[in-house]
Amino acid sequence: MTATADTDITDTAAAAPALDIAHVRAAFPALAEPTLAGWAFFENAGGSYPCRQVLRRLTEFYTRTKVQPYAPYPAARRAGAWMDEAVERLAPWLGVAPDWLHVGPSTSQNTYVLAQAFRRHLRGRAGAEIVVTEQDHEANSGVWRRLAEEGITIREWQVDPGTGRLDPAALDALLSERTALVAFPHCSNIVGAINPVAEITAKVRAAGAVSVVDGVSYAPHGLPDVAALGADVYLFSAYKTYGPHQGVMVADPALVDRLPCEGHGFNAGYRAKRLTPAGPDHAQVAALAGIADYFDDLHSHHFASNAAADGRAARVRGLMRGAEIARAAPLLAYLEGRNDLRVLGPTDPAGRAPTVSIAHARPGEALAAALAEHRIMAGGGDFYAPRVIRAMGEDPEHGVLRLSFVHYTSAEEIDRLIAALDRVL
Structure with a gap:
């Protein structure tokens, strides 16, 4: 590995x-x-x-800034600033820049929207193939399997029936120049085994395909360095990482720019809105900063204050x-x-x-x-x-x-x- x-x-x-x-x-x-x-x-x-840091931010937003954010008056400016702060604070814990983060109502919804973008992106690409696994939660499996309706070939990466594990070597036979995307979990929500993500994404990248990693069952145990993992898309649920009921999609900006806009047409020029069709839940987006607050507190309590931030x-x-x-x-x-x-x-x-x-x-x-x-x-x-x-x-x-x-x-x-x-x- x-x-x-x-x-x-x-x-x-x-x-x-x-x-x-x-x-x-x-x-x-x-x-x-x-x-x-x-x-x-x-x-x-x-x-x-x-955590209490999330609850505090959620309460403060509803109490002090429950107005349309980014409007030209103090409460609205404060609301927008708190939302921006949440993305800026959370991104370093994931090893990425803020423009990688997209917040939607759930991971299931985020993967659904992403799949619709790929449905259009791959339309007309003869012989396109997508690899899915038996190990995944349906959120990162069913949406891709349904793209067979577009003529895309779906290939299944099967688990070992005794252990439930995915063998990275078995992926090799499923990859080819026709492979467009590989969807797999960082960690199974049933089996619990942690997959060697960086090893797998390297194989996917070498095949010229996109990797979509379901991190919902891993992220509660420590937010990963998505850049080090090499994932093009990494998904997790904030409500399973001590935060509000939102889904976070971490996606390579270069990929997002290539995909069709799934948001309102007039928002196509705004990267953060291309894969979020509905308006964000302002208060819950702002409360995401509480997750970073909590991790900051864990670090400062357990480690020397002069420890390197990175x-x-x-x-x-x-x-x-x-x-x-x-x-x-x-x-x-x-x-x-x-x-x-x-x-x-x-x-x-x-x-x-x-x-x-x-x-x-x-x-x-x-x-x-x-x-x-x-x-x-x-x-x-x-x-x-x-x-x-x-x-x-x-x-x-x-x-x-x-x-x-x-x-x-x-x-x-x-x-x-x-x-x-x-x-x-």
Whole structure:
């Protein structure tokens, strides 16, 4: 595997100081909310708790600047400035310039719009092919598969049925001079395995194609350096990275300029509006700056104030991942020790995200309901990824139990989860 941002998910975790869990949990009001007292949250892959910095910015925007932004009066100028600040603050954490960022209502909506742009872009290109995977969430799979209606050939990169992994070597046979685009996940929302993105995008780039990486299940565990990954498009959900309910699409400006405008015709000259047909949610865009505020706070609390600014993202990523690996280890060891279930994906906590899916004789939703009786919040079903579940020989309608957590999950909550699983299973 290429030694890039893919590898530092474990390297930086090993070098990072221990996470101050008390400091972290103090940043999330939901963890101190009386109505949630006694409940442990293990459905973070469906959406994380927002941090207080995001909530503060959202409240201030609605209170002080809920007007049409960029108009020639103080409240409007302030609203526009806060929106601009959010993009400018978040971009460095992703290793890109602000003009790479596009904010839409969700990742599913962002991929849909992007696919419509490619539908027009590839129209008339004889023999064009798109590669999709079995491993992806439907948001980065179905929209591309539907382009077969335009005569585009869809090729499927299949997973290993035993491990659920994608083999980069298997991609070689799917790539050719006809390949226009390859869509794949940074990390599966079912299998949890972290794919070697830089290695894959290098192959895609060598074939003259565009890479579209679904980072929704990776980004909550440390925002990646998109430029180092080599992705042409990288997508994630802000509401899973401690922010408001928006989708963020990080896209190479050169690619955006080549694609047809999917926004209003009169906005074609504005890059930031070419792939966002609807007007942005002003308050939620402004609140994105709260994510950067939170990461800044994590860095300043755990590292020397004179540490080089250009390493902040990697250091915070390592800090978060170190905590997650430590939390995942006892859970995965417990599950691996049982013979009445199957963990989908790797059981080495250092090689996966802490999103753990379990196949069991009882349906996933039934297991989640049973855990709720023990004040454990978890989910059951196919989680919009039936293809990988089916490819691994399991029934998507029966579903899996999914247990997902992030860096603010405490060791005590892991112990409670294991005790509850012991009773339920």
